Amino acid sequence: MLVTAAVRSPARDAVHALRRARREARLGRLEWFDVAYRAYLVILVGGALVLAVGTWLPADPLGSSAVETVRQRGAAVLGLVAALVLAAGLRSGAHGGPLAVEAPDIRHLLLAPVPRRQVLLRPCAQRLSSLALVGGSVAGVAGLLAAPRLDGPSLTWTLTGAVGGAVLTAGAGALAILVHVGRVAPGAVRAVTAVVVLAQAIAVAWRVPGPTDVIGDALVWPLTRHDSALVAGIVASSVAVALVVVGLVSCGRLRSEALERRSSLVAQVRFALAVGDLRTVVLLRRQLAHDHLRVRPWFRVPPPRGASRPSAVLIWRSGLTLARSPALRLARLVVMAAAMGVAAAGIVQGSAALLIPLAVGAFLIGLELAEPLAQTVDQTELRRLLPVGSSALLGGLLVVPALALVPLAAVAVTAAAAVSGASTAWSVGAVMGIPLIWAGAAGAVVNVVRSAPDPMARAARSMAMPPEVAGMSTVAHAAWPLIVSGLGVAPLWFVSDAVAEGGSPVAAALRGGVASLLVAGCVVVWLRTRDDVRRRWRALVVAGDEARRQATERRRTRSGGST
């Protein structure tokens, strides 16, 4: 009788057989040309990135004072990087990471009478080794680039970087597993990571000892050659290896519920990334981080009284969304604004490369604050049913986000002034802070509006293109909003130029502010006219098709008549 059949001891063979069969099937289906093409792309993009970073950095060996600065402060800065990597690992574990197991594995393997460690050990080991590979590669390349500038042996720097990076990222992955199986509350993890990262940031800024200096010390060992740094490196590596072993041993206690939730979300994030849909990535990332809107708003947003104009209703609706922002999101906005301020101070002092983090920061802040607009844009059908014109609707939803950017601009200016210490920083910030953050965030508005669901249009576009062109089109579609953000913050370079050439930074800031406002203005005009232009274009295309059809019809009639 099936129901009372005896159950054998763990079906190890079945799991192995399944994995072997699936691996063989996967290899059988593999298009080797496709694999070679992907490898070629990775090498090409990776090589281009290394080359770009290499050309940004000064080509000649650094002077003795600069080397001394790296010797004294490098450990703290690299310690901050290590703190951020460890914080990422801890947070991942608190949110159900670091594994993203296939959904059927959870439903069939983890619910079967097979020891869970047997099922999860291999994915865990693969995850940790891939983390180690990525960390080791990135840090190894960093070491390779550092060697000629710091006048050290390339092999030592590269090996130190590769081993350090691999150990650090694998250790962070193992920490994620331990936090996951230990069911550590996300709030506790958040508090610990905030304290560690903040303490290390203070160590960098004020040259006091920090909690992760020891890792930074080990990473700059090729420069300092301190025995203590070598010992610290060996101890830190041993701890990381121990964490990895404990993590792998305890992987059987990873929680099915968290794994199931994460596997579904990660699969969606991968798909959204593949099609360049940043809006969906943001939404899914919020779900992964349990970043949900509050049911009760922070403050009361009174509805407009009586028969009000649509604009008043739109402002009320936007206010409600922002009043429901979770505390974590608000804190993230403040931290990002402060980071933008630090980057801006660096740009004014001549580091052009910092324009990229500045633009990305403004873009991300914009994505967070454009939520009311995004919520409306996401609901295409609902939006079309509203008795409000599209341009008025979208424009009205931007009023509150634009106002919310003002205090964040103040945070950025304060951070820039604190870091630079220059007396003119406040005046430059007062002139340029708000236009710059508006223009930077405008890229996010472009992204939100362009990623509105329009499946027919996108499918039709893709169908008409060869795959290579469709791929490039997807990349361009994803990159364009970031380029707009870049254009929005680029005028800060005017101030840097003025400082370098002894001109007036405030006058340059005025010119830069006007340029940034122009970028933001262009986006607003585009937003208000986009639907009209598209409607007219479509009408033009339809009229053209109709004229062509009629001409063909006439030709056919004439030729029919002549025969």
Next chain:
Amino acid sequence: MTRDDRAVALRCTALHKDHGEGRGLRSVDLEVPAGQCVAIVGHNGSGKTTLLRIAAGLGEATSGEVSVFGTPAGDLAARAAVAYVGDQPTFYDDLTLGEHLRFVGGLHGAEPDEDRVDRLLTTLGLVPRADDLPAHFSRGLRQKAALALALARPFRLLLIDEPFVGLDASGRQALLELIGEARAGGATVIMATHDLGLAGTAQRVVVLAEGSIVHDGTPDDLGAFMGPL
């Protein structure tokens, strides 16, 4: 574990699950004797799926205890005893239905019983689809395939979440037959459903509302308790 423990297919003691904002389960106490057929009914969000997922070992209780034949839910022995059909059938993209059946049977150490599998596939109308990939099936066919996977392996407790969803009339009839067969074989069946007709086929009906049990009785009693539903 005592003999009493083994005689109880599912025992929930002060089971509490917090999904936030007051959703989930609130101090649920439930005991299902071995061999009983129980229908759990309730509105959307009343906690039916949560209860079944925790019993299957997929979900975690915030507090309280859940045991299956005397062992904690989710433990190896409990997983061997439980067959779970969730509300979202899940399959490997690269395995056919037949391969799924062989694989899941192998995981549970079941000797290949071709006759049994053939009969299941025939009853569910899946014979022509045995060599197809379930990932490409329609909703109804996926539901049938999930049922076949759950029933083709040894089990003592069958948990089914919304079994009729996506099934056509013949599928529903087949499902009722298979549930009857499992019961006749001595299995305990717990099904979460909105369908009061299906609930009427059970020996016992448990009504959940806002995460708490508000009624526990026979299908005949249910008529008198339509208020909360």
